[in-house]
Amino acid sequence: MRDPYEVLGVSRNASEDEIKAAYKKKARKYHPDLNGNSPEAASKMQEVNAAYDEIMNKGKAHSYYDNFGQSQERSAGGQNLAFQAAIQYIRFRRFAEALNALNGISEPERNGLWYYLYANAQYGLGYLTEAKLAARKAVELEPGNIEFVMFRDKLENGFNFYTSENMSYTRPAFGMLYNCFLTYFIMQLLCCCCGC
Amino acid sequence: MFGYIVINRKDLSREDKVRYKQSYCGLCKALSSKYGLVGSTLLSFDITFVALLLEDLYNDEGKIIKSRCHSHPIKLEYRHTFFSDYCANMQVLLSLFSLKDKVKDEGKYSFLLKRLEKKEEELKKEFPRQYESVRNTIERLDEMEKENCQDPLLMSKISAKLLEEVFVPFEGDIFSSDLSRLGRAIGRFSYLMDAYDDLEKDLKKNTYNPFKEMEKRPDFKEYVKELLKDAATDAALTLEHLPLDENLNILKNIIYSGIWAGFERKESKN
Numbered sequence A: 001m002r003d004p005y006e007v008l009g010v011s012r013n014a015s016e017d018e019i020k021a022a023y024k025k026k027a028r029k030y031h032p033d034l035n036g037n038s039p040e041a042a043s044k045m046q047e048v049n050a051a052y053d054e055i056m057n058k059g060k061a062h063s064y065y066d067n068f069g070q071s072q073e074r075s076a077g078g079q080n081l082a083f084q085a086a087i088q089y090i091r092f093r094r095f096a097e098a099l100n101a102l103n104g105i106s107e108p109e110r111n112g113l114w115y116y117l118y119a120n121a122q123y124g125l126g127y128l129t130e131a132k133l134a135a136r137k138a139v140e141l142e143p144g145n146i147e148f149v150m151f152r153d154k155l156e157n158g159f160n161f162y163t164s165e166n167m168s169y170t171r172p173a174f175g176m177l178y179n180c181f182l183t184y185f186i187m188q189l190l191c192c193c194c195g196c
Numbered sequence B: 001m002f003g004y005i006v007i008n009r010k011d012l013s014r015e016d017k018v019r020y021k022q023s024y025c026g027l028c029k030a031l032s033s034k035y036g037l038v039g040s041t042l043l044s045f046d047i048t049f050v051a052l053l054l055e056d057l058y059n060d061e062g063k064i065i066k067s068r069c070h071s072h073p074i075k076l077e078y079r080h081t082f083f084s085d086y087c088a089n090m091q092v093l094l095s096l097f098s099l100k101d102k103v104k105d106e107g108k109y110s111f112l113l114k115r116l117e118k119k120e121e122e123l124k125k126e127f128p129r130q131y132e133s134v135r136n137t138i139e140r141l142d143e144m145e146k147e148n149c150q151d152p153l154l155m156s157k158i159s160a161k162l163l164e165e166v167f168v169p170f171e172g173d174i175f176s177s178d179l180s181r182l183g184r185a186i187g188r189f190s191y192l193m194d195a196y197d198d199l200e201k202d203l204k205k206n207t208y209n210p211f212k213e214m215e216k217r218p219d220f221k222e223y224v225k226e227l228l229k230d231a232a233t234d235a236a237l238t239l240e241h242l243p244l245d246e247n248l249n250i251l252k253n254i255i256y257s258g259i260w261a262g263f264e265r266k267e268s269k270n
Helices: A004-008 A016-029 A039-057 A071-078 A081-091 A095-103 A112-125 A128-141 A146-157 A160-167 A179-193 B014-040 B045-057 B082-106 B111-117 B120-126 B128-146 B152-160 B176-205 B220-241 B248-256 B258-269
Strands: B063-067 B076-080
Touching: A004 A016, A004 A039, A016 A039, A081 A095, A081 A112, A095 A112, A112 A128, A112 A146, A128 A146, A128 B152, A128 B220, A160 B220, A160 B248, B014 B045, B014 B063, B014 B076, B014 B082, B014 B111, B014 B248, B045 B082, B045 B176, B045 B248, B082 B111, B082 B120, B082 B128, B120 B128, B128 B152, B152 B176, B152 B220, B176 B220, B176 B258, B220 B248, B220 B258, B248 B258
Parallel strands: none
Antiparallel strands: B063 B076
16 A cells, blocks of 8 residues: 555645645545546545545544454454455445345354444444444453454443543533524514415 | 534634634525525524535635625625535425424424425435435334334434435545434434433323333433433544544534533433
């Protein structure tokens, strides 16, 4: 893979703002409206995305994109095709397809690995609660699996950043924000009566 | 829409409050110019979030226009961008289906709905992807409600899809996967918060609520809080991942703090 800084066109000591600006610029360049749906544009977008992720993930305790475990591929070598398909889908961040592949696997075959993969796919789509539940189940079924334990722990405890950030704000109050809100309410009543 | 995606005024700088208002008023103007005075009454804070998000992401500062309106008869300054119009359309799309659903449930007549339905074909033609997504979601939610689904996780997952496409103005562009993920997180949070807020009323009136069964649990409140926090956390993760700058403080204020105002209000009542 090319050097991520080179892909984005920034120097190694670029600030976060400069990185974001560069990413936005690249996004405009590879906009589907300008490039159609060409495979070249798609792969360029993937490269830019991967470069941005790598740079942004550096030094962050909670990484947005999980570096999906290498070891799982080896252990799934003997498993059926659906498992392999799910792993590949997750690798390529096609989480909805991964879930489809996993749902095609019958209940009796849903082992620790199945729940681990399910958790990853749910997490990829942003369904944190479902991911947590599945990760817990994976550990329950295979308590000795370090990768499963680490993933579960990350989901359970790895997002304290949210609570800390939340506490740095004053407690919010729920009330009328603007005067226009009241005016709109009145207008709404009026408008339902007149035929304008 | 639900109305929980609001700012925490206390912690927003003066400049940011001005920026928020400029986009908010820009949306109002876009709504009234295309949909009349009736259209402007549909304005929500939820769609303002989307406008601020997209305006920042696509570097669309638009134009600042000095004008006046019925709420600001002397002086008004609003910002008009490409996304003022896009979000105005999205607001009408969402209000249309939400009203249809309400009228079906309550059996009342709505002048407002009749007015909006005139624009339905146009919206469907211009935004087929978003139209289908909103329609399918409302349909599915309806079906599940009829079966009295008591799985709030499932219901909020379905509801998450309500905003999935609305958050994506350009299909398949570099930001589309993050934007749809953020849309899902916001959709999920809003649904859960709304259901939690309405629970007492629904128990009394014996109307549908996904939390009725769960309410009996001793740790019910903690459970709801965890569900909400998970959705909010994912929204925050996605927000932090997007290359936002101009409106980042405002959006962070909303995601990290403002969205909890409804929950706080409910807490203070009990």
